[in-house]
Amino acid sequence: MISIKSLSKSYNDNEVLKDINLSFNPGEIHGIVGENGAGKTTLFKTIAGIESFKGVIEYSEGTLKNVMGFLQTDPYFLSKITGKEYLRLLCKARSQKEIDINEKNIFDLPLDQYAETYSTGMQKKLALTGILMQKNDVYILDEPFNGVDIHSNAIINQILLKLKELNKIIILSSHIFSTLYDTCDYLHYLKNGSILRSADKSEFQAIEKEMQSTGIHHKIDKLNLQ
Amino acid sequence: MHSAFKDFGTEPVIGYPIIVFLFCWMSLSFFDRVLYANYIYIFIATIFAYSLTNANHVEFLKQHFSAAEYRKIMILNNLIKVIPFALLLVVKGFFIEAFVLCVIGVLISFLKKGKRQTIIIPTPFGKEPTEFIIGFRKTFWVFPLVYGLTGIAIYKENYNLGIFALILILLVCSGYYTKPDPAYYVWIYDKNPKEFLKHKVMVALKNSLLLVLPILIVLVVFYAKETHFTLLFLLIGWLYLIMYVFMKYAFEYYGLGIFQGIVGALCLLFPPIMIITIPYFYKEALRNLNQSLQ
Incomplete structure (x- = not known):
């Protein structure tokens, strides 16, 4: 179980995360929703330990970062590294040995090409394949469906359900509500750095409506479209 | 270089004289200690000038300037990069080498530096991708x-x-x-x-x-x-x-x-x-x- 207590994060005077309290159990899929700039990526980076923070993040099974797979919104690939070498790097970093990379290439990626030349969707699929090969217990997936084709989206959905079945902890973000309906057990609505509301499946629609209603008409009116 | 000094935490006013001093000192030491220094020095200067060519910068120049202006800027850019080395060669009395270096400076501005290399060069380091x-x-x-x-x-x-x-x-x-x-x-x-x-x-x-x-x-x-x-x-x-x-x-x-x-x-x-x-x-x-x- 991961429990987050009173987590805050500031960049100089700008407080981007304010008193976040959340807990994630094995076998659960949690979705973090919010507008761009709400603090989702920062929240993920603090949970992963990439960013410093104030507060407490506890993991009952040991060192969290060593069993965590983190899929970034825009995965960065080192230049002149092929897809296969990237996957090998991720496996080596987690002391994984004797992995048949070609067999795990479920998205049929051109693994012998440089990863930096992949399209956005292919890069996301490569990064996802990498963290799946690491055999993690916790997965943080920042926009896993973004830029990915429909067929691969369906595969990712099934992967998420399989991971849930395997008792993994999964935390993800997405702007596509339908994908969250299909996979998540809980949603947390993040706004201006605070969790505005947490809800189980029965209240997902209410969260979606709440998000859509927050000032959309007012903002469009401001455009004064003619 | 100006912004590099700032990022490094040094005022450019202090940084430039230090760089000039270090460049002269290291170059002169190089000539004192290394055999065939005049040839190796040309090689180092060429590598330096070529490696500082940024593919994104080149693309930016291509987009915003006419072909003739772009070529002039590229030649000038590379000449500026090799001139300190050429001056050192002149100081050491290697006039022909200094001239050759300037010619190389002009020539490398015609080389195309690929933004994304797609040819996969095999390496013996595949087991440790670092x-x-x-x-x-x-x-x-x-x-x-x-x-x-x-x-x-x-x-x-x-x-x-x-x-x-x-x-x-x-x-x-x-x-x-x-x-x-x-x-x-x-x-x-x-x-x-x-x-x-x-x-x-x-x-x-x-x-x-x-x-x-x-x-x-x-x-x-x-x-x-x-x-x-x-x-x-x-x-x-x-x-x-x-x-x-x-x-x-x-x-x-x-x-x-x-x-x-x-x-x-x-x-x-x-x-x-x-x-x-x-x-x-x-x-x-x-x-x-x-x-x-x-």
Whole structure:
């Protein structure tokens, strides 16, 4: 179980995360929703330990970062590294040995090409394949469906359900509500750095409506479209 | 360079004179100590000018200027980069070499620097996909030249040239550690900072040994009496490489390359400095890695 207590994060005077309290159990899929700039990526980076923070993040099974797979919104690939070498790097970093990379290439990626030349969707699929090969217990997936084709989206959905079945902890973000309906057990609505509301499946629609209603008409009116 | 000084935390007013002084001092020392320095100096200047050509910058110029203006800017850019080297050659009395360098400066502005290279250059480092894969793919052409130099060293019975080739390989390998890793590529390791640095050093030593091995074997076979000297130079070269590994993780800011270059040049001229720099950079690297690998 991961429990987050009173987590805050500031960049100089700008407080981007304010008193976040959340807990994630094995076998659960949690979705973090919010507008761009709400603090989702920062929240993920603090949970992963990439960013410093104030507060407490506890993991009952040991060192969290060593069993965590983190899929970034825009995965960065080192230049002149092929897809296969990237996957090998991720496996080596987690002391994984004797992995048949070609067999795990479920998205049929051109693994012998440089990863930096992949399209956005292919890069996301490569990064996802990498963290799946690491055999993690916790997965943080920042926009896993973004830029990915429909067929691969369906595969990712099934992967998420399989991971849930395997008792993994999964935390993800997405702007596509339908994908969250299909996979998540809980949603947390993040706004201006605070969790505005947490809800189980029965209240997902209410969260979606709440998000859509927050000032959309007012903002469009401001455009004064003619 | 102006912004690099700022990122480095130095006022450009102070930085420029320091750079000019270091450049003159290092160049003059280079000419005093190295055989065929005039030829090697041209080679270094060419590499310097070419490597500073940024593919994105070139694309920007192409988009915003006419073909003729673009060509003028590129030639001027490269001439500005090689002129300090050419002036040094003139000072040392190598007028023809200075002229050749300026011609090379003009010629390299016609070379196309690809934004994304798609040809996959095979490397012997596939099992440990780290700096050596990237570095080798960028500098693969250096190795045949340096191995050729070793051949000349044997043919001309010039042991010093052989040692120079050995050091050159280790210098090239040290250059693989001049770009900081994005935080994610450190974070992914299930190691604490000490284990991480040990792993990085071991990979650096193992892979560099693979690259210097042909030279090492040749020198040991043909200059058996000087084997202890050869091994001493290998050891110093490795210490130099280890220092670069630690430096990579000791600091996280742009301008790292310039700083590493200055420290590297000082240690090259006076290797005993490494007794101080290696432990210092090791401590700084441990401190810096604590955030990502705690």
